[in-house]
Amino acid sequence: MDLSSDDSASATIRGLVSRVAGRADQAATLRAELRANIKEIAEQARSAGAREFYFAAEIAPLVPISATLSVFLPEWDLDRLDELGIVELESVLRAGTSAMATPALGERTVNVPEVAVVRRRYRRVVNREREGLDPVPIFQVDYWVAAAHPARLALMSFSSPMMTYEEDLVELFDAIVKTTRWPGDDDSRASAALS
Known part of the structure; x- marks a missing residue:
């Protein structure tokens, strides 16, 4: 989902809902509820600074999966990071993430x-008091990604309510991150595009 503007986010939501719920008249209420729920989640991601937002629908044909990925490009002093090599960048990331207020499981x-x-x-637990529904426990896996020469930094944040499959999904998230490539051309600092 492109979060660069309200229009691009709305267009993505409409397309996603049509693909999931179809266009039949009897699914109109379902489509409206899905649009409202997805819009709320997307707005939360956007207000937190996410540049891109992804929904997982199925891991294989007819095998549903409930997970999201938010991609953030934090503002760090990239000129200072550019002086470091990969090993030093890893040390900086470890120190920075260890100092975060929210305690991590690992x-x-x-x-x-x-x-x-x-x-x-x-x-963590997501409260759904507005909908009158029970709170939902979810797990979140954050991947702080940094590259050097030129310096680039991103946060890939996955989450899912499928607690029973947490270990399996973490393996899947690891595999997705391992396929990430970050071109090191001269324009990468401006675009900071992960692929």
Whole structure:
């Protein structure tokens, strides 16, 4: 989901809801509820500074999966980071994430060629009092990704309510992050585009 503008986010939501719920008249209420729920989640991600937002629908045909990915490009002093190599960047990431206010369940390095990645895991509860529904426990896995020469930094934050499959999904999230490539051309500092 492109979060760069209200129009691009709305267009993505409409397309996603049509694909999931179809266009039949009897699904009109379902489509409206889905649009409202997805819009709320997308607005939360956007207000937190996310640049892109992804929904997982199914892990294989007819095998549903409930997970999201938010991509953030934090503002750090990239000129200072540019002086560091990958090993030093990893140390900076470890120190920075360890000092965060929210305690993590665990931290580890994920080996990805040419980038430093530090993974932190959390559990939290999403309250749905407005809808009159019970709170939902979810787990969150944050991957702080940094590259050097030129310096680039991103946060890839996955979350899912599928607590029973937490370990399996963390393996899937690790695999997704391991496929990440970050071109090191001269325009990368401006675009900071992960692929």
